[in-house]
Amino acid sequence: MANLITILRFPLLVVIVLLLYTPNPLARLVTVILIAVLMGMDCLDGLVARAREEESLLGSVLDIMADRAVELVLWISYAHLGLIPVAIPIICVLRGTVVDSLRSVHVSAGTAPFKAMRTRLGKFLVGSAPMRTGYALSKLISFAGLALTHSLAAYAAQGRVRPETAQLSSLIFLVTSWVSVAFCLVRGVPVIVEAVPLLRANQKPH
Numbered sequence: 390m391a392n393l394i395t396i397l398r399f400p401l402l403v404v405i406v407l408l409l410y411t412p413n414p415l416a417r418l419v420t421v422i423l424i425a426v427l428m429g430m431d432c433l434d435g436l437v438a439r440a441r442e443e444e445s446l447l448g449s450v451l452d453i454m455a456d457r458a459v460e461l462v463l464w465i466s467y468a469h470l471g472l473i474p475v476a477i478p479i480i481c482v483l484r485g486t487v488v489d490s491l492r493s494v495h496v497s498a499g500t501a502p503f504k505a506m507r508t509r510l511g512k513f514l515v516g517s518a519p520m521r522t523g524y525a526l527s528k529l530i531s532f533a534g535l536a537l538t539h540s541l542a543a544y545a546a547q548g549r550v551r552p553e554t555a556q557l558s559s560l561i562f563l564v565t566s567w568v569s570v571a572f573c574l575v576r577g578v579p580v581i582v583e584a585v586p587l588l589r590a591n592q593k594p595h
Contacts, residue, residue, distance in 0.1 A: 395448070491580055
């Protein structure tokens, strides 16, 4: 059941992107709610997995896969729509490529990605409830807020909302987007720091 919830995030993500690209301001506004549902499913699959004792290596990999798909698709879409600078998706793509590649070392050894950290600081930054919740909330606020900004811009073009309102919304959620990027980078550093020595230790002499 938990894995099914995770998998269902993919078609919902496609629906959200399609609605974001419609000129209809109401359709764009609906994406704010759908994004909240999409992000809520990330919490729900974990709760269901723990309640039904379905926690597994496959589940943890699927969870990260879905998270990364949501993040990258939405960041890229928002950059294409001109809501954020292209630097944000570039940073996230580079970070995701490096970190997920290094995490694959632990997965190949049968260790769940979030349980791979060994140092106290690494465990806190990557797997602790405050950091994971803070990152999730920053993404929820940013993704939903940018969708709201996109909708307000369409309403402003129709003269139904003051342009200043859309501009203020754009500024606020641009700031929260950079906060999300900061969370993304900070949580990725321990994975890199701890994985490099492991790779060196396992390197076979030629």
